[in-house]
Amino acid sequence: MLEYDILIVGAGGAGLYAALWASQNPNLKVGVMTKVYPVRSHTGAAEGGINAALANVAEDSPEKHAFDTVKGSDYLADQDAVEIMTKMGPEIIYDIEHRGVPFSRLPDGRIAQRPFGGASFPRTCYAADRTGLVILHTLYDQTLKQGVEFLNEWFLLNVIHNGERVLGVTAWDIRNGGVHFIKAKAVILATGGHARMYWNRTSNALGNTGDGTAAVFRAGLPLKDMEFVQFHPTGLRKTGILITEGARGEGGYLINKDGERFMKKYAPEKMELAPRDIVARSIEREILEGRGCGENGDYICLDLRHLGEKKLMERLPQTVEHARVYEGVDPVKEPIPIRPTAHYSMGGIDTDKYGQTEIKGLYAAGEAACISVHGANRLGGNSLLDILVFGKITAEHAAEYVVGVEHLPTEGGEYVKREEEFISSLMDKEPKEKLADLRREMGDVMASKVGIFREEKPMVEALEQIRELKERAKSGLAVTDRSKRFNLNLIQTLEFLNLLDLAEVTALCAIERKESRGAHYRLDYPNRDDENYLKHSIVRRREDGTLQHGWKEVVITKWQPQERKY
Amino acid sequence: MTVERAVLRVYRYNPERDEKPYYREYEVPVDKAQTLLDALFYIQENLDPTLGFRFFCRAAVCGSCAVKVNGISRLACKTPFKNLVERANGKPITVEPLNFLKPIKDLVVDHDQPFESLKKLQTWCEPKEPIPEKEYRIPPEEVKQYERPTNCILCFACYGSCEAVMDDPKYAGPYAFSRVYRYVLDSRVKEEHKREMVKNAMDVGDIWSCVQCQKCIYVCPKGVRPAEDIQNVRGIAAEYGFKDYPGVKKLQHFVDWIYATGQINRLSLPEEVYGVDPTPLINKFKERGAEVWEVPKPLPGLLEFRDLYLEVMKEKKPHLDIDFHHVRKIDKRVEEVFNADVCTKITERFEEQREDFFTRFWKKLSEFFGTK
Numbered sequence: 001m002l003e004y005d006i007l008i009v010g011a012g013g014a015g016l017y018a019a020l021w022a023s024q025n026p027n028l029k030v031g032v033m034t035k036v037y038p039v040r041s042h043t044g045a046a047e048g049g050i051n052a053a054l055a056n057v058a059e060d061s062p063e064k065h066a067f068d069t070v071k072g073s074d075y076l077a078d079q080d081a082v083e084i085m086t087k088m089g090p091e092i093i094y095d096i097e098h099r100g101v102p103f104s105r106l107p108d109g110r111i112a113q114r115p116f117g118g119a120s121f122p123r124t125c126y127a128a129d130r131t132g133l134v135i136l137h138t139l140y141d142q143t144l145k146q147g148v149e150f151l152n153e154w155f156l157l158n159v160i161h162n163g164e165r166v167l168g169v170t171a172w173d174i175r176n177g178g179v180h181f182i183k184a185k186a187v188i189l190a191t192g193g194h195a196r197m198y199w200n201r202t203s204n205a206l207g208n209t210g211d212g213t214a215a216v217f218r219a220g221l222p223l224k225d226m227e228f229v230q231f232h233p234t235g236l237r238k239t240g241i242l243i244t245e246g247a248r249g250e251g252g253y254l255i256n257k258d259g260e261r262f263m264k265k266y267a268p269e270k271m272e273l274a275p276r277d278i279v280a281r282s283i284e285r286e287i288l289e290g291r292g293c294g295e296n297g298d299y300i301c302l303d304l305r306h307l308g309e310k311k312l313m314e315r316l317p318q319t320v321e322h323a324r325v326y327e328g329v330d331p332v333k334e335p336i337p338i339r340p341t342a343h344y345s346m347g348g349i350d351t352d353k354y355g356q357t358e359i360k361g362l363y364a365a366g367e368a369a370c371i372s373v374h375g376a377n378r379l380g381g382n383s384l385l386d387i388l389v390f391g392k393i394t395a396e397h398a399a400e401y402v403v404g405v406e407h408l409p410t411e412g413g414e415y416v417k418r419e420e421e422f423i424s425s426l427m428d429k430e431p432k433e434k435l436a437d438l439r440r441e442m443g444d445v446m447a448s449k450v451g452i453f454r455e456e457k458p459m460v461e462a463l464e465q466i467r468e469l470k471e472r473a474k475s476g477l478a479v480t481d482r483s484k485r486f487n488l489n490l491i492q493t494l495e496f497l498n499l500l501d502l503a504e505v506t507a508l509c510a511i512e513r514k515e516s517r518g519a520h521y522r523l524d525y526p527n528r529d530d531e532n533y534l535k536h537s538i539v540r541r542r543e544d545g546t547l548q549h550g551w552k553e554v555v556i557t558k559w560q561p562q563e564r565k566y
Numbered sequence: 567m568t569v570e571r572a573v574l575r576v577y578r579y580n581p582e583r584d585e586k587p588y589y590r591e592y593e594v595p596v597d598k599a600q601t602l603l604d605a606l607f608y609i610q611e612n613l614d615p616t617l618g619f620r621f622f623c624r625a626a627v628c629g630s631c632a633v634k635v636n637g638i639s640r641l642a643c644k645t646p647f648k649n650l651v652e653r654a655n656g657k658p659i660t661v662e663p664l665n666f667l668k669p670i671k672d673l674v675v676d677h678d679q680p681f682e683s684l685k686k687l688q689t690w691c692e693p694k695e696p697i698p699e700k701e702y703r704i705p706p707e708e709v710k711q712y713e714r715p716t717n718c719i720l721c722f723a724c725y726g727s728c729e730a731v732m733d734d735p736k737y738a739g740p741y742a743f744s745r746v747y748r749y750v751l752d753s754r755v756k757e758e759h760k761r762e763m764v765k766n767a768m769d770v771g772d773i774w775s776c777v778q779c780q781k782c783i784y785v786c787p788k789g790v791r792p793a794e795d796i797q798n799v800r801g802i803a804a805e806y807g808f809k810d811y812p813g814v815k816k817l818q819h820f821v822d823w824i825y826a827t828g829q830i831n832r833l834s835l836p837e838e839v840y841g842v843d844p845t846p847l848i849n850k851f852k853e854r855g856a857e858v859w860e861v862p863k864p865l866p867g868l869l870e871f872r873d874l875y876l877e878v879m880k881e882k883k884p885h886l887d888i889d890f891h892h893v894r895k896i897d898k899r900v901e902e903v904f905n906a907d908v909c910t911k912i913t914e915r916f917e918e919q920r921e922d923f924f925t926r927f928w929k930k931l932s933e934f935f936g937t938k
């Protein structure tokens with residue numbers, strides 16, 4: 001049986017950074033389990049940058065960074081946690097810089113910073129347009145240096161606890177097949193976000209399926225603020241792949257089917273460069289009101305043709321390539337079909353400001369966790385900071401905790417057996433449903449009814465439909481590949497079941513929150529309602545499988561809620 | 567309307583139950599797939615759920631999905647399907663796993679080994695002391711220098727195409743040396759560690775086995791140029807004074823002799839590089855009446871040409887900082903060999919003749935090649 005003092009699940013930015021800090025103490029046995037090789041993790045897709053108040057370009061302070069974050073969160077973030085994050089920002093940036101992250105530089109050799117949406121100062125550090133990639137790879141190189149032990153291509157199934165302490169996890173070895181119990185005194189879940197519940201309407205990787213979040217939920221522990229999902233205005237129509245904000249920054253136009261630059265109706269001054277949520281809602285409104293382009297009127301055009309081939313190739317080479325490869329459209333000659341795409345999960349595993357859950361030894365960090373530092377809306381560049389800060393904090397906390405405790409006496413046989421039975425039951429079922437169909441239906445339901453615009457009736461329908469999908473999956477979704485080795489069919493089915501659980505919670509929370517705040521926009525309750533809803537929503541699953549919804553206070557330290565105006 | 571269909575001929579092998587690999591053909595409607603990865607999904611979702619392949623980001627940034635398509639390594643998610651179909655011209659499109667890596671299942675190959683190589687080469691940052699309180703100061707030009715190698719997504723497409731890997735299983739792989747180069751260029755890294763990485767590149771990674779076929783450059787989906795990075799690391803090895811490697815010696819020999827005479831010295835090469843005394847071999851040739859190699863003399867016009875070239879380079883590319891001191895040293899050695907004054911006093915000569923360099927340069931060139 002595998003046994004660790006600290007087991008980290010997930011090897012994106014949060015997981016790797018946690019591993020580096022947890023393994024500082026050479027006496028601790030630390031392991032990292034991940035369903036894909038570490039450098040494949042979605043952190044590598046982050047382009048824009050990472051925020052910290054270095055004040056290299058303009059005067060700035062952690063305090064100002066904290067205020068921008070709280071305001072951006074529409075006052076739903078816990079202000080004590082935000083202060084911890086912004087205060088640690090500079091030291092974290094310096095640490096990863098010392099480890100070799102190739103940040104872009106100012107002429108005098110200091111780290112360059114650029115302005116980003118919602119920030120009052122240029123405070124986003126970046127490495128050209130591949131900040132996440134170089135952070136992920138640099139941290140990976142450091143884990144090799146530190147001799148961190150990896151379980152690559154292992155899939156987390158469930159978190160095991162005894163109501164008080166965590167015992168470990170169950171996992172499936174993807175390469176060889178087979179269920180294992182992994183014993184651990186502490187477990188840090190850094191399994192990333194769950195925006196794949198919108199299936200093809202997300203910028204996220206195919207595997208961002210909230211497995212850790214769903215495992216915690218199945219373990220009877222609370223999830224927080226699940227109704228908040230950030231939409232980015234410009235995803236490619238077919239795949240949701242992100243087209244960077246830079247395309248509009250360089251002067252791109254958003255055009256409806258009448259060839260009109262419709263942003264003049266919604267944000268006459270800022271036009272295409274209005275804040276993300278406003279642009280996303282404007283695009284969605286055009287589509288809903290029948291002014292979308294194409295046969296089905298289901299997209300809007302991003303027109304870059306007037307910028308000319310030379311400028312496009314120089315300034316936006318990625319965008320040109322993405323449009324050509326993934327949409328089959330040459331932006332030099334044609335407009336790019338786009339629509340808003342689910343981008344970031346603000347909600348997740350409910351933790352305190354140290355990333356601790358209710359269960360001793362069980363932590364969460366990164367996009368999987370809801371600490372919460374992003375509240376109802378995350379600022380661009382704050383997520384990469386969040387994953388590193390709380391990767392470190394949880395690791396240090398866990399490292400301290402495990403020193404004082406012994407492993408619980410269990411061999412885990414019963415847990416393994418339960419998982420094996422479950423997997424057999426998936427394989428023994430009569431296949432009546434197709435995974436691809438169910439998955440697409442889930443995505444469509446979520447995007448059309450629990451997406452950018454929300455309203456009571458369609459959301460209640462959506463909740464019903466998700467529950468029906470769950471029923472259909474339960475009775476008719478089988479794993480038809482019975483082999484052990486690299487069984488994709490099994491993994492994808494498990495991922496889908498996780499997404500369904502989380503989609504149900506998301507729909508429920510969205511119904512319960514009868515106000516508009518941050519990314520959660522309700523047509524039937526268009527205003528923020530601090531009196532009733534300045535609260536985190538909390539959902540947990542009862543023993544019988546039904547959902548229990550409740551609320552939790554928001555921590556307010558320095559900044560009283562004001563109207564969020566830019 | 568009938569939908570155009572393309573045939574994919576896919577490598578299948580599940581060691582769990584297949585005795586040996588085989589190929590299976592699948593028909594995929596062309597309009598159902600934007601990329602090759604979509605085509606594989608189409609197969610998996612509609613025709614055969616047991617097909618094994620890797621993917622994650624579907625946007626050419628995670629490095630999971632490299633496979634071999636009609637013999638060439640590519641990212642499945644970055645290969646437009648339509649282009650493939652057009653080029654295939656009705657013939658099946660063959661999809662196979664990357665070369666040289668242990669098979670796991672179907673298109674999935676072992677990635678542990680190539681990741682392990684990075685660990686062996688120790689490609690990481692050991693920060694130089696003293697570690698500053700804030701960030702290290704690094705000029706933007708330095709960061710530019712390692713921009714290309716830091717684009718690498720470790721997809722191992724280059725590994726699967728590498729001629730050196732084919733011949734030398736110990737060879738670490740193109741991507742690994744780009745990573746070495748990236749950290750050697752980084753002024754934050756301790757000098758000792760840089761030397762360590764370069765030494766590892768030779769001792770552990772067999773960097774001298776690269777045959778400069780340039781395939782790694784051709785297949786890289788991210789514009790990394792490992793073959794060039796390898797040449798640079800080799801040069802750095804020589805600069806670091808790693809004299810005991812045949813590769814370094816060969817390089818030194820090539821540079822010196824070609825520079826001085828326009829050709830290598832086949833008489834002294836074996837001795838200089840491998841410490842082998844060539845006399846017995848030469849004698850054997852002589853006994854049999856064969857023509858014996860001689861110490862090469864500078865080709866006619868070479869030295870003048872060389873000087874002109876250097877001067878032009880100096881003017882056009884001042885940043886290259888051509889080391890005339892080293893040049894003198896080589897000339898000196900050649901002088902010793904020939905016992906004659908072939909040393910050309912470049913700087914003096916050009917003080918005298920300040921006419922248009924290019925005219926003379928081209929004149930010399932045509933003289934050199936015997937054309938008008």
Ligand SMILES: Cc1cc2nc3c(=O)[nH]c(=O)nc-3n(C[C@H](O)[C@H](O)[C@H](O)COP(=O)(O)OP(=O)(O)OC[C@H]3O[C@@H](n4cnc5c(N)ncnc54)[C@H](O)[C@@H]3O)c2cc1C
Nearest residue numbers: 010011012014035043048049156192211366367381383384
């Ligand atoms: C296109 C795009 C651009 C972005 N740009 C920016 C930006 O510029 N700035 C910014 O701050 N943020 C950005 N973000 C957001 C940011 O990248 C993510 O929020 C962040 O990287 C998440 O990091 P993480 O470590 O929490 O998770 P991830 O990097 O997603 O890693 C999750 C890890 O968990 C593992 N895992 C998941 N499930 C399992 C399982 N069942 N078993 C075992 N392992 C599992 C995975 O293998 C992976 O290693 C962007 C996001 C997207 C989609």
Ligand code: SF4
Nearest residue numbers: 728776777779780782
């Ligand atoms: S140039 Fe060298 S490293 Fe690149 S593919 Fe050829 S042999 Fe391999």
Ligand code: SF4
Nearest residue numbers: 718719721722724786
């Ligand atoms: S150098 Fe290019 S081909 Fe090789 S692993 Fe890196 S990205 Fe892939």
Ligand code: FES
Nearest residue numbers: 622624629631643
């Ligand atoms: S799936 Fe990530 S590179 Fe192709």
